[in-house]
Amino acid sequence: MEGFGVYVPGKSFIHGRDPRVKILASIFLSIVIMRAGLSVLVLHSLLMAGLVILSRLAVLRVISSLKPFLSFFAVIFVLHCLVWGESDTVHAVSGELLSTEGLIRALTVTWRFALMVIAAALFTMTTKPSELIAGIGRLLRPARAVGVPVQDVAMMMALALRFMPIFLDEWQRVRTAQMARGVDFRKGGLPGKVRTIGTLALPLLINSFRTAEETATAIEGRGYGAGEFTHLREFKLTAADCGALAAICIAAGLPLIAS
Amino acid sequence: MIRLEHVGFRYNRSGPLVLDDINLVIDNGEHIGIIGPNGSGKTTLVQLMNALLLPSEGRIIVDGLKTTDAGTAAEIRRRVGIVFQNPESQIVGMTVEEDTAFGPGNLALPAQEIRRRVDDCLGAVGLSGFQERSTHKLSGGEKRLLSIAGILAMQPRHIIFDEPTAFLDPAGRERVLAVIDEINRQGVAIIHISHHMEDILGADRIIVLKDGRIVRDGAPRQIFCDPFLLAGLQLDIPAAAALMQKLRAAGEPVRTDILTLDEAVAEIRSTVCGRRSEAQPRVP
Ligand SMILES: Nc1ncnc2c1ncn2[C@@H]1O[C@H](COP(=O)(O)OP(=O)(O)OP(=O)(O)O)[C@@H](O)[C@H]1O
Numbered sequence: 001m002e003g004f005g006v007y008v009p010g011k012s013f014i015h016g017r018d019p020r021v022k023i024l025a026s027i028f029l030s031i032v033i034m035r036a037g038l039s040v041l042v043l044h045s046l047l048m049a050g051l052v053i054l055s056r057l058a059v060l061r062v063i064s065s066l067k068p069f070l071s072f073f074a075v076i077f078v079l080h081c082l083v084w085g086e087s088d089t090v091h092a093v094s095g096e097l098l099s100t101e102g103l104i105r106a107l108t109v110t111w112r113f114a115l116m117v118i119a120a121a122l123f124t125m126t127t128k129p130s131e132l133i134a135g136i137g138r139l140l141r142p143a144r145a146v147g148v149p150v151q152d153v154a155m156m157m158a159l160a161l162r163f164m165p166i167f168l169d170e171w172q173r174v175r176t177a178q179m180a181r182g183v184d185f186r187k188g189g190l191p192g193k194v195r196t197i198g199t200l201a202l203p204l205l206i207n208s209f210r211t212a213e214e215t216a217t218a219i220e221g222r223g224y225g226a227g228e229f230t231h232l233r234e235f236k237l238t239a240a241d242c243g244a245l246a247a248i249c250i251a252a253g254l255p256l257i258a259s
Numbered sequence: 260m261i262r263l264e265h266v267g268f269r270y271n272r273s274g275p276l277v278l279d280d281i282n283l284v285i286d287n288g289e290h291i292g293i294i295g296p297n298g299s300g301k302t303t304l305v306q307l308m309n310a311l312l313l314p315s316e317g318r319i320i321v322d323g324l325k326t327t328d329a330g331t332a333a334e335i336r337r338r339v340g341i342v343f344q345n346p347e348s349q350i351v352g353m354t355v356e357e358d359t360a361f362g363p364g365n366l367a368l369p370a371q372e373i374r375r376r377v378d379d380c381l382g383a384v385g386l387s388g389f390q391e392r393s394t395h396k397l398s399g400g401e402k403r404l405l406s407i408a409g410i411l412a413m414q415p416r417h418i419i420f421d422e423p424t425a426f427l428d429p430a431g432r433e434r435v436l437a438v439i440d441e442i443n444r445q446g447v448a449i450i451h452i453s454h455h456m457e458d459i460l461g462a463d464r465i466i467v468l469k470d471g472r473i474v475r476d477g478a479p480r481q482i483f484c485d486p487f488l489l490a491g492l493q494l495d496i497p498a499a500a501a502l503m504q505k506l507r508a509a510g511e512p513v514r515t516d517i518l519t520l521d522e523a524v525a526e527i528r529s530t531v532c533g534r535r536s537e538a539q540p541r542v543p
């Protein structure tokens with residue numbers, strides 16, 4: 001079972017767009033969706049469906065990224081029904097448990113969140129993590145003017161991504177090693193748990209300090225820190241990139257303004 | 260050319276001299292082997308050669324650039340690449356191609372040139388077709404080859420290998436050694452640290468390090484066939500040399516300046532043949 005929004009290699013129109021365009025489009029879509037009413041949401045859903053088809057991802061796979069959020073959606077839905085219901089004078093007088101307004105309101109809010117989740121999943125499923133980071137780095141470039149080391153921050157994020165699976169492996173390894181030495185991770189209640197976490201974290205921490213130092217030396221040895229750097233992929237906005245961003249803004253923004 | 264003149268190094272100002280009065284010249288295209296017990300200063304020595312460490316005493320000059328001069332580090336690191344002892348900490352990309360592109364990217368090369376180098380260098384180490392693979396899922400041998408490709412992609416004139424065959428199975432070891440030989444044939448100087456004497460039998464020169472000093476510098480045959488030197492350093496003696504020394508100690512009149520198994524076979528055969536012809540004079 002893969003985690004949420006894991007990158008799926010592909011060669012679709014969406015895969016090929018500049019990461020900056022995808023970041024901006026995702027942000028714009030989220031803002032617009034957050035303000036949309038029920039009828040506009042229908043249009044946005046159609047737009048999203050079009051994007052999913054354009055990405056040539058398996059539709060079911062995209063939809064299944066909603067799964068981890070189902071209970072969240074349920075809570076949101078119920079809460080909005082009730083809260084809206086209570087402050088609703090019509091409802092208070094009539095004594096109904098559910099009002100149509102409450103239902104509509106709950107439906108709208110839940111639908112918004114679901115669409116945003118789909119948008120986010122579509123974005124990360126079609127964007128390599130490294131390109132995502134490079135894109136953020138490029139977008140934040142102006143911040144260098146006020147002294148933010150944008151390049152280093154981007155490098156740090158890339159390294160975090162690279163070393164996360166190793167860290168998890170290490171965690172397993174240390175855990176097994178400690179169990180082999182007779183540490184029982186199920187015993188001892190809360191204080192015991194805290195102590196066992198300590199016994200796990202310490203060797204792990206020492207290991208990661210060593211790895212971090214070695215990696216720092218290695219990336220310096222590979223020429224990092226000399227100044228500007230380039231990527232395997234050229235970050236140049238094409239006509240297709242600009243067109244795609246404009247099209248999304250119009251398609252998602254116009255209905256909202258019109259309504 | 261890398262030249263070290265009276266180089267001394269300490270990690271802390273008040274600490275001991277980890278390297279002491281090192282004098283060494285490495286010519287273009289040369290293949291050097293460095294051996295020495297654990298902690299003798301091998302890794303420290305090579306990190307001085309590409310300005311990752313700066314000497315506490317003496318000076319180091321790479322292709323005319325002094326490592327202690329301001330602003331030379333980037334150029335020196337482009338000329339001298341290090342394949343580190345632990346490939347895991349050298350790999351920084353999520354995918355094979357992204358990792359190989361890291362070095363050329365730091366040289367700010369244009370995207371097509373990076374793509375060309377990445378594909379060429381992955382091919383050179385036998386990893387073509389691995390471009391999109393996740394680096395985390397590579398085998399130990401593949402990680403090692405990838406770390407070599409990442410350095411090759413910077414097109415350095417000198418490449419340092421810090422124990423490149425450690426933790427590899429025999430097949431992986433053969434592959435890495437073949438890649439190193441091929442790189443050397445292209446005219447790149449190789450500085451090869453190893454605990455396996457067999458790996459560096461083919462080097463032009465062997466440097467022996469002990470307690471931070473160069474105790475020997477000579478041809479492999481001189482170093483490896485010296486019965487006392489390697490034993491005194493508690494280092495392995497190449498199998499063929501060890502065999503011949505044992506035979507000699509047992510009183511057999513064999514030569515002991517033997518490096519490879521093939522040479523050993525030839526020498527033993529000629530000794531045995533000589534004895535047979537003495538023992539059984541031809542019947543008239
Ligand atoms: N970062 C450091 N800080 C302080 N001392 C160090 C550091 N790195 C190495 N040393 C010390 O310097 C000496 C030489 O270490 P170095 O790693 O160069 O040896 P080596 O020959 O590469 O050993 P090995 O065969 O184990 O790789 C050792 O005594 C070591 O403890």
Ligand SMILES: [Mg+2]
Pocket residue numbers: 301302303344421
């Ligand atoms: Mg070492």
